[in-house]
Amino acid sequence: MYQLSLPLDTTEKTDGAIDYQARLVAALSSDLDFHQDDSSYASHNFHSFPAKFPPQLPRRFIEALTEVGDIVLDPMMGSGTTVVEAALLQRHAIGLDIDPLATHIARTKVTHLDTARLLDVGNGILRNASEALAQRHTELAAALEARWDTKTKEFVDYWFARQTQLELLALAQQIEAIQEPDVRKFFELAFSAIIITKSGGVSLALDLAHTRPHRAKRVTDEVGNIIILDQLSRGSSRNLSFLTKSLRSPLVEFSKRFRQNLQGVSQMALATRTPLIAFGDAQCMPLRDGTVDLIVTSPPYAANAIDYMRAHKFSMVWLHRSVTELGEKRKDYIGGESVSNSGLLPLPEYSAEIVAAISRQDRRKGLVLHRYYSEMTLVLAEMWRVLKPGRAAIVVVGSSTMRGQDTMTDLCLADIGRSLGFAVPRIAVRNLDRNRRMMPAGAKLDPGSQIQKRMHEEYIIGFLKPS
Ligand SMILES: C[S@@+](CC[C@H](N)C(=O)[O-])C[C@H]1O[C@@H](n2cnc3c(N)ncnc32)[C@H](O)[C@@H]1O
Structure with a gap:
């Protein structure tokens, strides 16, 4: 005692x-x-x-x-x-x-930004990303192949459905093209926030809160169709509801998220230092x-009870970081x-x-x-x-x-x-x-x-x- x-x-x-x-x-x-x-x-x-x-x-x-x-x-x-x-x-x-990711989040939370400009840029990102998905599908698919080293690509393929990958890339390309660094960082954060959530966001992870994330075995798409991802082992069908995730559109989630974050930006104007x-x-x-x-x-807790990098790499790989580079940083925590x-x-x-x-x-x-x-x-x-x-x-x-x-x-x-x-x-x-x-x-x-x-x-x- x-x-x-x-x-x-x-x-x-x-x-x-x-x-x-x-x-x-x-x-x-x-x-x-x-x-x-x-x-x-x-x-x-x-x-x-x-x-x-x-x-x-x-x-x-x-x-x-x-x-x-x-x-x-x-x-x-x-x-x-x-x-x-x-x-x-x-x-x-x-x-x-x-x-x-922590320094990125904290810096963005305290940066003073013009909300009218953010709204304008955000709408532009969504418009151009939707256009790219409709008209430059082959180009986007080729860019997905070329974007990462083999190990990082394997990670992305395991944790993100194909359609999700295409939408995320269409958004990422628009965000990368933003010239003003603070505005770009604001949108990178809204982008990351749709992936890293307690329930794994738009990824196939069922949760990111625990030490080791679990991958959905089947997903339902927006119209309720079921897509089986993994061969289900015998007897596991009883628990299928725990392993099912509904696939949400990154474009829709991003639109909601950046508008929500805009409210916070105006309130931070009160902080003068x-x-x-x-x-x-x-x-x-x-x-x-x-x-x-x-x-x-x-x-952090003793004994790595929370592995920060394990969760953070889900969005960091989309922001030009490789899994090897991110993995090496873990020893410093x-x-x-x-x-x-x-x-x-x-x-x-x-x-x-x-x-x-x-x-x-x-x-x-x-x-x-x-x-x-x-x-x-x-x-x-x-x-x-x-x-x-x-x-x-x-x-x-x-x-x-x-x-x-x-x-x-x-x-x-x-x-x-x-x-x-x-x-x-x-x-x-x-x-x-x-x-x-x-x-x-x-x-x-x-x-x-x-x-x-x-x-x-x-x-x-x-x-x-x-x-
Ligand atoms: C429990 S979290 C802090 C959460 C914070 N209070 C909040 O409200 O968001 C602990 C933080 O310690 C950081 N950390 C781990 N090792 C560190 C080190 N050597 N120097 C500075 N920060 C470190 C982790 O990256 C993590 O962001």
Whole structure:
């Protein structure tokens, strides 16, 4: 049974520091579930993203702990929820991520664009793409053959129906021809958003939320005809409804999606300070010491429970990336599965014990977890370095299981943070709303199981750098 009570921070404090810590604890003690709140305002819904947190969560801490003009950082920003909220609250926002789709999404969400121009360009894309499909079919089919290397082409052929491929290519060609980079990026994102959704969008994937996507065995086309894709194994027909997907037209989906995103663009005009979005590693941040007022972030889960690249390559291959290039990037993500003894750091006592307990069951899994906590040691050390004294980092994590054992991610990160000099005045717990999020674990919950209960919770750790 784990213990949530933590040692109190007993260092001597000024009135300002006492007030700041009280505000931090009050924010951590407030209701952080936000299940009933609308999270689709401004540009938040431009594109789905695994384990995206509700915008109200960073907003709560930004409002409680910073002033207009302060610097708010998310070093693992994903789709940029913190960055968008900080910008809407007139803070200077900085976002870093090593995932190319994440930086693309976040940058587009905060770019000021002319909505009339976007509408014009969007209508032009649809008109020209429809014309190409009707009049230049042979040319499009030849371009499909020539577009990728063999491995990437195999991936595209496996995951996209032929008609879908033709429509996607017709759209992609129009988007590629846009001259203004920011306008082009806006449409690339709307294009990507029709492929990467929890249910696999216009691809043949049945879901992209879990670690490994499944491919539909049969699809129904727009008029309800059934197309069998794979030979069905004996007995599987009972479950056929689970393996069936209706094929939606990329042109129709793109039209809906870019118009929806246009609404968000106009709301983002309220944000007057342009955030700094950069490709960067949270373990080695390109930022000066003692400059940041607040960090709000959520790292990947331990043990690669969400494989970002596995989902992202579904749209990235259409944006001129090869599966080989994308696959190589996977090793740089925090929480990756590849391990060696190099890069493993000594851990404080509690975290070392958790790693040792998992190593006794499975040496390799122990190494994977040790790697994760070593990476997070570097991230927390960097957070300490860039934060101003007396300021906080809010880290939102879920725990994982390995060989049936809880990785105790919340308590281990708090343990590591304290070993680096942070005070940890409180860890808050929030329940996950799995219907609304792309999450790794399944939706079923056994109420009697403590470990399962933990997998359906998220922990919000408040780290305080003493003044
Ligand atoms: C849980 S997601 C963040 C989701 C985000 N809070 C949102 O609302 O969209 C974790 C992010 O960490 C990023 N990441 C993984 N390793 C990283 C590293 N070494 N440096 C920076 N970001 C990294 C992943 O690419 C992913 O976007």
